[in-house]
Amino acid sequence: MDANGTRLHLVLGFDDWARSIVAPADPRVCFDGQHDTLGLRPRPFIFPTRAHATPLLPADRRGAGVDRYGNRFWIGSDRRSVWASRAAETRAFSWWPPTPGPRREPDGAFTRCESPAFDDLQLSGLAITPGHHLVVGVLDLPVGDSVGGGLLVFDLTGGGPPLPLGWPAGLGVRPFDLAATPDGGVVVLDVAHPSVPGPARLWHVDRHLRVVPPTAMQPADAYAPHFRPVDTDAGGGDATAAVDRCDLHRADAACAVALDVTWATAVEALPDGSVLVLDRVGPRDRLEVSRWRCGHRTAFEIRGNDPTDPATTLACTDQRASVQQALGGAVGHDLVAVAATDTGALARLFIVDDRGDQAFEFVLDETGADLVSSYHPLRLFSGKALISDGSTVSYDLADRWYPIPTLPVRRYATEAVIVLAPGDGTHRGFDAGAPGTVWHRLVFDAAIPPGTTVSVDTRAADDLVVLQRQRWLTEPDPYLRGGGSEIPYHEYRPGACVGQGSWELLLQHAVGRYLQVRLTLRGDGRRTPRLWAARLHYPRFSYLEHYLPDIYRGDRESAWFLDRYLANAEGLYTALEGRITAIRRLVDPKTIDTEFLPWLAAWVGAVVEPDWEPERQRLLVRYAARMFTRRGTPRGLIEAIRLATDPCPTEAIFDPDPRVDRFDVRVVEAFRTRSVPGTALGDPTDLAGPRYTAPEARWRLTEGGSALQRRWRAFLADRYDTGGGDLSTAVAAAWGAPVAAVGTPPAFPVLTPVIAAAARDWGQFVRAELAVTYADVGANDLAGYRAFLAQRYRRIEDYRTAWAVTATAAPGSFGAVGFPAQLPADGAPLQDWMLFVSSVLPVRRAAHQAMVLVPIRFEDSDEARRQRLGRVQRVVDVERPAHTLVTVAPYWAAFRVGSARVGFETIVGEGSRYVDLVLGADRLAHAAIPGGANWRVEDRVVVGRNRIERSAHPAGTGGQ
Template sequence: MDVNGTGFVLVIGRTGWLGEGTPGQAAEPPEGLAWHSADHTLRLAQLPFVFPERSGNRRLGPADRRGAARDRYGNWFWIGPDHDEVRLQTLGTAGSTRFWPRPQPCLAAEPPTGDFAPAGSAAPQAQRLAGLAVTDDHHLAVGVPDVPGLLVFDLHAGGPPTTLTWPTALRPVDMAAAPGGGLWILDGTGGPGAARYWGLDRLWRIRDLAEPGEAPPPPEDFLPLPTGSVGGPGDPADRGPGSGNGERGSPAEVATGWAVAIEALPDGSVLVLDRGDPHPAQVLRMRGTRELGRIPLAPIVGPVDLAFLGDAGGVAGTVFVAESQGDQAFALALAADGSTLTPQTRYLPMRLFSGKALVASRDQVHYDLGERWLPVTDRHSPRYVGAASLERGPFDAGEPGTVWHRLAIDGRFPPGTGIAVLSRTADQPDALELTAWREEPAPYLRGAGSEVPYHRFGARGAPDAGTVEVLLQRARGRYLQVRLQLSGDGRHTPRLWALRVHRPRFSYLQHYLPDLYRDDPEAADFLDRYLANTEGLLTEHEGRIAAAQRLLDITSLDAEHIAWLGGWLGATTDPAWDEARSRLLVQHAVELFGRRGTVRGLVEAVRLATDPCPDSTIFDGTPVPGFGVRVVEAFRTRTVSPPATSGGAGAVTSGPRIVGSGARWLVDEGRGELDRRYREFVVARHPDVAALEAVWGRSVAAVDGDFAEPFPPLTPGSHREATERREFMVASLAVPYADVSAQDATAYRGFLAQRYREPAALSAAWGLIGGSQLRSFDEVALPGAAVPSDGPALQDWFSFASGYLPTVRMAHRFTVLVPMSLDSSDAARADRLAQVTRVVEQERPAHTGYEVRPYWAAFRVGEARVGLETSLAQGSRFVALVLGEGRMAQGQLGGGHPWDVPDRWVVGRDRILPRTGSTRTEAGHG
């Protein structure tokens, strides 16, 4: 309701536009209209695009199908153009190589004579191949009609294939990998109209597809007879005929005109593509020998292949069908019960599809262009119906004779589209059907946006989005019904999001003008409608004034005003931020500014700027889970000092005492012990004083030719001497010791002033008497050639050098650790670090120093990633790790069979015991 008391009826959402259908469901759109769930708009229905027939084009047929598949590592396999070889294209390469048969060595011109000849000297006979699939457990199966049977390649172990033979005829038309391992084979032995399909489980046993209660399979049913072992626990070598297991299997007949493709579904059923002839093309869903349904494929003519991409679970998903022109694929939505295929209006062009196969791999469908495999991509080129109409209402005003005011529609109205409004009114709902429709003026796009204060539809600056409005001319009555006529040019459509019908009209003529202006009914009607235009402009401004509080509510404020409201609080939003991030900043600005300069405030500011999906939990104190931004204050990373004395902090370090000499020097051992250890360390490194002076570059004190200098309390100027002193401290001192120089005298005096408060207390503790007593802490000097003598002076010096000075140097410094993904590029990492650096520079306290570093959650304590026995291997899936060009955590390490492969013998996982008769005993198998 606006400031004048005029309310409106709102139509929004699918149910609002289309009305109620079945209980709990909206009705279906009228003919020519469609509901678009992605943006909740009503629009003209989209037409399926059918690529026009090209002159001279040769249609693809079943003979062009050769079979293709992709393994789990991205390598492509397909049957060659002459149907006598298998081609391989490895991941990342442009061309293909022959995978099978393997190239044979050159043979001598004259074959050797006699009883013996080299094994394999005769070239193998060329075999015709038909049908190819890669199973879930990484076997490649290729059909060989002339054997008849299958070649089975173990893609994990490599080596020559195993041949599984069929005692009866087998002509594979297509193959599909069964979920969880195994294979489906479409068999066209009987020719068109007599297709059947076989099922093999993951152990390559023929499945019995007969339904329970059916007649037993005929005598010719069989298990394939392997000529070699597929390898692994329970391999088919132990399950062929004669093994005594008594298992038999049978195929299922498919009553079709011309079956050309088979595809597996997750529930164990299959889809069989029937090309047609004589009936139209269709898809059959089969489970065993039971037909679950036939789904027509009109208007697709002569399809050659299909592929299935499943959704989250069940059989619901999308079926892709390639048409015989080779120019496009059609997408059809398979219902959750598998009973219907609903055509989708997606445009899926295929450039020069040669007909090898449609292959579903990694949530995408691919087709072949020569030796390239390209994804089937949806090209957004929609076609729409030209016009359609929708009726809404009746809307009830509640009072007879109500004057309906205006109608507003939020939506998008591209050039070439239009919308016309017709209305009719009555005081009784039954009278509406007897009332003629009246055409209203053409709606116009409001320049100021919606008539509702602070409501805007569409992005600012979008030329085709906004609110169109029409002033209803003679709509008087309790009930109103409107008809919207949508039109387009075939390439574009109006998109209607919401409709508002305002009533009753607030009449300036009735409220503000004398009765004289209402004497003439015709003139009064015109004047009332004329003044309604002015009323619309003024009411809009009055409404904005009355709803001004919305400008201060960040949850409802328009995006364009967020920066303005943030300016009131001093919160500057980043122009690169999205709307949700900017709203969070303004909403929590007071909390964030109250913690500015603290570790928590810094982490919150960084998370607000960098988290992919920020929310209010950033500011409620919830700990960052695991792998998040961390702020490490430098003083917390200093080496923790153990007690300076063996007796602890309060131990006596002067007077007679028993001192044990440990591996590392403690303060209560005294200065003499420290100097002795230092001299022994230096003498052990240098054979004589002359050599020492040559290395240190200065003269040293010596007694009887032996080095006799004490441990220097300050860092020496000679680099070599300073290095050896540092090595001595690391090896011999029980406490850390900082590099102290003459510039640290002020810090030393400050340390003593904090500890003793008065110079007299310091003099008493150090035993200074007479003229040596201190009158000011400024009289304290750094130790000279040796550390202070035993007692409190020595204790104070090492407390300063090992504890106080490192803490002061690390104060006001911190490191921001930014989590990084191992998969992100160097450019992405650099951008993220730069973004965090900008935030830290703005939010840190002015007196602090910082650094921003990345980190990876790649290593764990107690878990070895790389050991001495590990080698970086090369192969079809592994490449060399080049030092300086890659990161160790991103390299892949070569190894044996994966431990999750169930049908292979894996070293370290499976233990094989000797056979007992014909029974294999397996132990230790997971």
């Protein structure tokens, strides 16, 4: 409702558009979920067929793969060799079989496999398994006395010659394409002849290189992770494995899956264990893809659009279109699946047809596939294969491999017509609630770029049945409002696109309770209008009726013209009145425009950082007053730091009882980092009178001062060998001090000695022999000592009683108390002195000091770490009290010698930071070098070591 009381109908979001569009909706219109706009349906870009272009044939398919390190392998043009190229290079070299003559390594990057017995085989199909085996299909592998289809298995980790595995010759197996499966094996596409249509079969070979019959196939998540022995005759093996799986040379036709397809040309395995088969020309003379799971064909369709369902018709969140429309008549050549980026999707599928000019991308889920209208051009595709490293798809040009690019080429339908009329059933429309309503204006929040238009037709009536018989009347074309949106203080994102804003038209013919609006969206094929929201205002606030005499309404035609004429002025003044009515939003941090946030922050004395995003600035302005009440406290410092550094700050930062994350900003006050347990200081009542004390490795208070004196003399005697002479004289000579200063016998210095040699010996003694801290004490600490005694005893009389001071030496006040002349022997004097030097004095010296520990991720770069620490340091400099010293350090600085609190900052054992080392990306202090990849793969067959088959093969051709 605006300032004049005019109401409106709002259409915003997918649900509103779907309810408002009358079925059947035009299939050429769709709702873009990425931008939340309604527009013309996108169409995939189809590269025009090149003149005199030679189509790709099945004979061009040879098979290729990429290993875990990015190295690429493929079958050579002679179909009798395997070629390779490194991950970081484009130069290709023959990998197998080795060339005759002197052996020459390609710069030490690979080790060629030697196998003189298999240097003249016809190869077809190649795959690299998760266990790092390279498997190549062979059409003419010698099996017994005949020749049949088989496989060559190379161990990419261990090296060595390949392992031959063959099917019985009578089965007529001809492997054409191979694909690695999630269980570590391969699926083999067996076709009678690749160049003509005919029957085809699928063979599944598991990670133990044994054939899995259809009855034993399981989804990928059902494979047992434990080890299954492959030698079932050795005894004690897995009986299930022995029954379900068999060696290739013992396989029969029942172990294969017969495919009911016309012309199979490619196979690909999905993460869930199912298999996709590309039908080069399906039964309806078009490219088709079928999905097979556990030996059976499952429901899999290329979904189109149902024109009778407006929700289905509008749903094109990812700009998907009908694949039949895009690929009608296409001939399939190859396909490859990669990891899905959409939530809920199974995988992304790339298919290339026989033209080889572009690849088509699909998004797969459990029920089918949708074509993504992205343009993936291929430049002179040779047709060997599409390969993937799990996330990136590459194609071959001669003997080089290039990632498939994605270009932002868009094509749209050129025209679509929809009718907006909310409601259910046949009779529906916008309801004004009163007969004879004059509908006011229609406003679109939209982007209508040059070359596109939106036309509006309306019809209105007081009865829904009559409304269906009304003819459509053309309304004026909408125009872009020069003053921006009619919503007060609302502004569109600047620089988004040409033609974005509020498009408005004054309705000329819409009179009646019910209204229907027909929109005609037109584009040039390259661009589309995008409607974000539509607002239909009613009834018209008439200046003619409210502000002019009745005489101006005497003539009906003149009054109708004058009413529409004054509506132009009404639109201008209503916008101004709306801004006045909504003035309160200018002082609300949640609604004020971003450019005015610094101005509003100045009201409370806050300073907004210029590089902060608007959401962070709004939080500062909203909670500035609360932050000022906590300024200078640890919690206030943490709130300011989190507000400045959190990736996504929320109101939870300022909760009364905030949730503390284990890896969050932490303020460690210096006086809390060191503490002396009460048992180390003892109880004064226990120090009076005779008692039993057991000597320990380090001196404790309960042993008394005399025990400390004895330890001191023994320490000096060990350090300075007197040779039977006087100890005091030897120590005085070593220190360069008079004997009187040392004492006879030597006495433990109560204060830190000023002589350098004596201070060195004293420091080593207290660190090695005392179980408690003994701080350096000097003349400057006398005032602190007197304050400690005054706080401890309150009255001087209590102090005299506890210390048993004689009347002649009794001080009159705490200000007259001095340091003990020598270490007290026992009782309260010894307790008080050790408490002062071990706890009170260190805490006083650590007062007003703190360390801010900043969480930093180990994967962050050095520059990112410096920026984060610098940002926190700037906040600390502004927020800390002037008399304090606060330092900033990364989180791992909490565990430092001399400042760590055992049980608070220390971690025993291997923590979450202990990860495998990535060369060039990690630091040795944060990661560990893992073991070899060969031993990290569970239940892996090692070619040349594991026994796979025991059948009798000719010499040089048998299994290992």
